[in-house]
Amino acid sequence: MAPSRPRIDIESVFRLTELADYIVPFTVRAVAELGVADQLVDGPRPVTELAEATGAHAPSLLRALRALAGKGIFTEVEPEVFGLTKLAEPLRTDHPLSLRDAYPLLEPDIEAWAHFDHSIRTGEASFDQVHPEGYWPYMAAHPHDSARFDASQQAATRLELRAALPAYPWGELTTVVDVGGGNGAFLGGIMARFPQLQGTLFDLPHVVAEAEPVLQKLGVAQRCTVTGGSFFETIPAGADAYLLKRILYGWDDDNAVRLLTAVRAAMRPDSRLLVLEPVVEAGDRFDVGRLYDLLLLAMVGGGARSREHIERLLDAADLRLGRSVPTMMFPILEIVAKEV
């Protein structure tokens, strides 16, 4: 076959230029971090006031806001005076699905992304090129970065809840254990909508120590048991459903099978296991799971699995995939015990 001649399509050149740009993404994040949108809820204000209120350098903030206004995030209503737009609203802290903390400009993350070519060449985490101790030990030693990381996870959890609530018949369940459920924001969010649910939040003791105020605030603390422990050991037994939300994909195959085996041991014959995480599929359909997959590759060297790969792991743990329920974000894999 003769090589194809390249075609000049100026629209494609411009679209590719837009997709390759990291200036807008980084600027959205820095402006979110400064909290500019919160300063505009009462109406447009001059950039000098915004700079004073957010601790910014006014001429530089002006340049950043003008760049974002060109993409519809904020609007310059008169020279050097900016107001909110539809695209700026989600950057408000009081927005129900606030994205203000969802997009931190985390220096250690960005430093790692600067070397992302290493991951594609080797399959190893780029993060380790910059901080050889690895992602989680780095975060454990840097409380400020770690707090911003946690805040970004909470913002992601709000979106995952929004996606998962309408997608699954949670009303059919009475007892649910969230395995590796963190501070309980996801489990608590589901229980708040489904008053019949009795929940158990299960994670490492120092993690679940943060849960009480979260569950109180959601008004579900009375119905939720908090249990500290390791999910490679004993998981609370006999619930209708077990949740594993974005846990499995962080572990290699051997550990994933260990974890699934521990869940299987806790399940009744008719219990379900619900796995919520990115699942890799062939084809060109965009889903945000593909970006999470690369994020994991760059930061920790792990990654999402294909459905077939997950099914092999399930089989090794005496489980099988019942069905896959699509959501706005990641699918919910409904898993049951293998028939004997």
Next chain:
Amino acid sequence: MLAARPRTDLGALTRLTELADYIVPLTIRVIAQLGVADQLVDGPRPVTELAEATGAHAPSLLRALRALAGKGIFTEVEPEVFGLTKLAEPLRTDHPLSLRDAYPLMAADVRAWAGLARCLRTGEAAFPRVHGADYWSYLAAHPADSLAVDRWMSSLTRLHLRTVLPAWPWAQARQLVDVGGGDGAFLAGLLRRYPHLHGTLLDLPHVVAAAPALLAEAGVADRCRIVAGSFFDPLPAGADLYVLKTILPGWDDVDATAILRRIAAAMAPQSRLLLLEAIIPTGDVFDVAKLVDLHTLVLTGGRHRTRDDLVDLLAHAGLRLDRIVATPTLTVIAAGPAGPQLTSP
């Protein structure tokens, strides 16, 4: 005024999420750097072959290509087999407007960008704080990075030659000095197109080192003089045209004025200065100039300017705006000597 209640608009959330994502942009850059598109000009190939040909780790390359295919860049024609798309075509090296080198993943740049929030708080460039050296000194000390910047500039230059050449009557000039002309790619393109023109290329010694080969390859070496020097020192005098292509944005007003004064001093009464640079428009209109402006803030602490800013700057250097010609990329700003100054009594 009561605080407005926030509205939940899922379309806006999705669009904002897309605009805040840096994973796709950085992945495009790695894939461009690996040269994957060049491996697909004969048709779709399995990812294992692509990985072998480009020195990549196949399972990781697969994940990267799938993420890009979700945005229309490459297509997975059957499982783990990828082909070109309209959006992937400009990543080919043989594309007339190839963007392959336009998007380097410059680790030093990206690491500086990690400091953007502090930059917005202080107004100071992030690059020197992160790397302990200003941008230009860093490049002089890091040849691989310097080469990548040169390649990036060359790919921009191709685009600029295509768009800027029709915007000025170059045929009327005979002698031209490209001040800060880099490796000479722009000047070479100009001289090729106008066989009567004679050029002088001026830039720092480590920058013009690449020029002789480039000018020879373009067949214009006999019409081009190379001067290794700084535009903060006296410049070759009396040419018809002085070109400053995307130079001023790298410098603050004090340094920019100093450069312009050197040019004003070298100009004859009939000489013209052509500034070729992006001008920041007013209002919410999108313009790549606004992005390049932030890049300049982060890397060098310099800035792009509005039309009025440039008029002021020229006046401070004893120059007067002649006319402005817009192009699809850079704007051409022509200026001449302001003439004898009136002295106040």
